Ligand SMILES: O=P(O)(O)OC[C@H]1O[C@H](OP(=O)(O)OP(=O)(O)O)[C@H](O)[C@@H]1O
């Protein structure tokens with residue numbers, strides 16, 4: 001599958017100079033969506049993943065179906081103030097701006113094998129914050145699966161010991 005042909009690039013969104021990779025065009029295409037989920041899941045099928053962790057909001061659209069395919073649980077990583085239980089809070093940087101993420105403290109059991117799934121790896125700040133939270137809860141991050149990797153932002157360099165699978169590179 002030529003995934004790049006399914007991803008719409010919108011210049012100057014949300015701020016001037018950003019070339020926004022819009023995955024809605026891939027998600028709405030039933031064949032591309034199914035193949036993308038299957039490809040990410042297949043890359044980690046031998047890892048005995050217990051839990052897929054996905055950051056809000058686009059990480060839900062990719063992470064939850066990958067978890068289903070891997071027969072794993074799904075843990076949402078949310079922006080502050082959204083999760084009702086006791087949370088772990090973590091601040092991080094984006095390609096544009098800053099943000100913070102939270103996860104339920106009881107979402108991961110020590111020793112669980114965790115796969116992080118998101119739509120896009122840019123600076124790696126989101127994925128790194130997610131990995132740090134997983135590790136603080138005792139989980140073992142065994143990989144990172146994304147639809148899109150912005151290679152020029154070198155997010156991959158933040159994960160020297162982690163297998164990263166991306167379906168489309170820019
Ligand atoms: O590698 P990074 O530089 O951290 O950037 C990648 C993150 O940025 C986007 O999320 P965003 O925070 O825009 O949230 P959204 O999914 O709710 O739109 C994207 O979905 C990734 O989670």
Ligand SMILES: Nc1ncnc2[nH]cnc12
Pocket residue numbers: 018019020021022094095096120122
């Ligand atoms: N260029 C980009 N397009 C879409 N989502 C992003 N998140 C961070 N950078 C992005």
